[in-house]
Amino acid sequence: xxxxxxxxxxxxxxxxxxxxxxxxxxxxxxxxxxxxxxxxxxxxxxxxxxxxxxxxxxxxxxxxxxxxxxxxxxxxxxxxxxxxxxxxxxxxxxxxxxxxxxxxxxxxxxxxxxxxxxxxxxxxxxxxxxxxxxxxxxxxxxxxxxxxxxxxxxxxxxxxxxxxxxxxxxxxxxxxxxxxxxxxxxxxxxxxxxxxxxxxxxxxxxxxxxxxxxxxxxxxxxxxxxxxxxxxxxxxxxxxxxxxxxxxxxxxxxxxxxxxxxxxxxxxxxxxxxxxxxxxxxxxxxxxxxxxxxxxxxxxxxxxxxxxxxxxxxxxxxxxxxxxxxxxxxxxxxxxxxxxxxxxxxxxxxxxxxxxxxxxxxxxxxxxxxxxxxxxxxxxxxxxxxxxxxxxxxxxxxxx
Ligand SMILES: *Cc1c(COP(=O)(O)O)cnc(C)c1O
Numbered sequence: 001x002x003x004x005x006x007x008x009x010x011x012x013x014x015x016x017x018x019x020x021x022x023x024x025x026x027x028x029x030x031x032x033x034x035x036x037x038x039x040x041x042x043x044x045x046x047x048x049x050x051x052x053x054x055x056x057x058x059x060x061x062x063x064x065x066x067x068x069x070x071x072x073x074x075x076x077x078x079x080x081x082x083x084x085x086x087x088x089x090x091x092x093x094x095x096x097x098x099x100x101x102x103x104x105x106x107x108x109x110x111x112x113x114x115x116x117x118x119x120x121x122x123x124x125x126x127x128x129x130x131x132x133x134x135x136x137x138x139x140x141x142x143x144x145x146x147x148x149x150x151x152x153x154x155x156x157x158x159x160x161x162x163x164x165x166x167x168x169x170x171x172x173x174x175x176x177x178x179x180x181x182x183x184x185x186x187x188x189x190x191x192x193x194x195x196x197x198x199x200x201x202x203x204x205x206x207x208x209x210x211x212x213x214x215x216x217x218x219x220x221x222x223x224x225x226x227x228x229x230x231x232x233x234x235x236x237x238x239x240x241x242x243x244x245x246x247x248x249x250x251x252x253x254x255x256x257x258x259x260x261x262x263x264x265x266x267x268x269x270x271x272x273x274x275x276x277x278x279x280x281x282x283x284x285x286x287x288x289x290x291x292x293x294x295x296x297x298x299x300x301x302x303x304x305x306x307x308x309x310x311x312x313x314x315x316x317x318x319x320x321x322x323x324x325x326x327x328x329x330x331x332x333x334x335x336x337x338x339x340x341x342x343x344x345x346x347x348x349x350x351x352x353x354x355x356x357x358x359x360x361x362x363x364x365x366x367x368x369x370x371x372x373x374x375x376x377x378x379x380x381x382x383x384x385x386x387x388x389x390x391x392x393x394x395x396x397x398x399x400x
Contacts, residue, residue, distance in 0.1 A: 020332055021352055031056070033370045036347060043347040044375055046365050051213050051322040052294045053370030054244030060283045067279035075272035079106070080261075083272030091278040094285050095249050098219055099237075101229050103257035107266060108273050110208050110238035110248040111137040115144060116264030117204065117234060117250050118173070122147035127170040129163045129201070131155065133183060138175050138206060147173075154183075157191040164199040172199065173234075178207035178221035179214070182356050182364060184323030186210070186221055193231040204234035212242025213298065213322055217289045229253070243284040247273045294369040298322055301367045301376050308380040312387035325351070326386070327362040334361035337386050344382045 016022050030037040033056060034045045054060060067087060075083035088106055096104040107113035118141035122128055126147040130138060133154045142149040148170070152159035164172055174196050176187040189205065196203040210221030222232045229235075233256060238248040250260060260267060288294075305324055309316050317325050328334045334350035341348050341363070352361045363386075367376070 020335065026347075026349075034368060034375065038347070041345075043342065043345055044378065046346055046348045046367070046371075046379055048366060048368065049209070049241035050244055050368050050370065051209075051242040051298060051366070052218075052244065052288060052291075053368050054242070054284055054287060054294075057244065057284070057287065059287065060244060060280050063283035064276050064280035067276035068274075071275045073274055073276065075275055077272065078268060078270060079272045080268060085272075085275040085278070087275040087278040087282070088272060091282050091285075092249070094282055096251055098217075098285060098289060099229075099235055099251045100219070100223070101235065101251040102254045104249045104251040105257050105260050105264070105267060106273065106278070107248045107250070107264075108270055109246070110135075110206070110236070110240065112266035112270065113236050113238075113248040113250050114138050114206060115141045116266035117236060117260060118142060118147075118175070119145045119265060120260050120263035121145075121173055121202070121234070122171075125170060127163075127167045127172045129160055129172060129174045131160075131176045131180075131187065133180050134175060134177050135181055135206060135208065138177075154180075155185070155188055157188055157195060160192065161195050161199070164195065164201055172201035173204055174201050175204040175206065175234075177209070178205045179209035179321050179323065181209055181323070182325065182351060182362070183317055184209075184319030184321045184325060185317065186214070186224075186321065189221060189225045189227055189232070193227050197231070202234060203232050204236065205232050207235060207237040208241055208248075209321065209323060211237035212288045213295065217292065218242070218295060219289075239281045239284070243281060243288060245281045245284050246277060247281065298367060298369045301369075301371055301373065304373060305365070305367060305376050305380070308377070309383065312380065312384060314383060314387050322367045324365045324367060325362040326365060326383075327360055328386075329359055329361060331361040333389075334363060337363055337389075340385060341382055346379055346382055348379075 026038055028036050028038055036043050036045045077083040092104045092106055114137040122145035124146040127150055128142045128147045129150045131154055132151045150163040152163055176192060179186055193203055205222055207220040212218040214221045215223035233252050235251045239245040306316060314326050328337055331352040338348055338350040348363045348365055351364045
């Protein structure tokens, strides 16, 4: 007899529940910047990706409203049919100017951008070499492309070199997060670029967490490293994190973008993002580039948090970005720490396996230019309790 699909799904859910790893969306009743309301209680939010505090910026909201008045809500079709509006074209132009590339192509989400780019570039005869901690969308994209996936230990350039050396006949793409989404550290982009040059492989950087935060005027981790578009021919980034909007893009040479336009199925066969959202994203890009004070403030807050957490003896990671994880090990312990923080007025979700490796469950603390120094100090006060636990558990081994 056939296995009942719903039954086997329910079995897996039950297993996850037994392991204490069940996931639940929290419903936010309201959000005013970093102050959010859940179940009638106000909490200070330390887990969003709104690193520059732009998601509710009145200028971006106004741009969205005005554009919606002019062009409505839905784009009504895919870009290649009749969904590509002036607003999309302007956003693509702005993004390629900002990132210093020949062309850019919009996608409705980062997940779709990674899937589309890899599926267009790779085939059964190619190999894709990836950092083990890359975002799930990059890893899944290779499966769909049919290429061979070779993973290397986190940021281990020598291991990446061995993977490439082992497949000298295959066309190769090496893909890495620019800033790792769960660890907050920056990839060794200079070394990876040198390796790719030497091996004739193409380098793709997913800068979902770097764009807006790193580099001169927020152009991202690639610009910060001083690498050229030749070094990183495929640059992908999202508009839903530091830019406070939604959507994503791939930027590169005209030839790359022409190829994606033809063959990226997640571009061809999906409805274009609302044109009003594209207009809002243009305003978000303008603000991100011009208002350096947001990045400066963010970096002051990052330094303040790291210094305070180090004084408490908390196990920080080697991150200089807005993502400041506190690895607690056990999933249950991370969950408990998150609950205690919530009781004290903070939302910091616990990140557990399989999102992170077993034994590496953590509080993924994220900072935003919308936080004040007093907000960071309050969080540090609340974390004092966790620091006490950390000492009593004697898990100094996490410390760096
Ligand atoms: C969030 C994220 C994505 C997916 O982007 P969405 O626009 O949310 O679909 C891709 N890559 C990385 C590294 C991310 O953090």
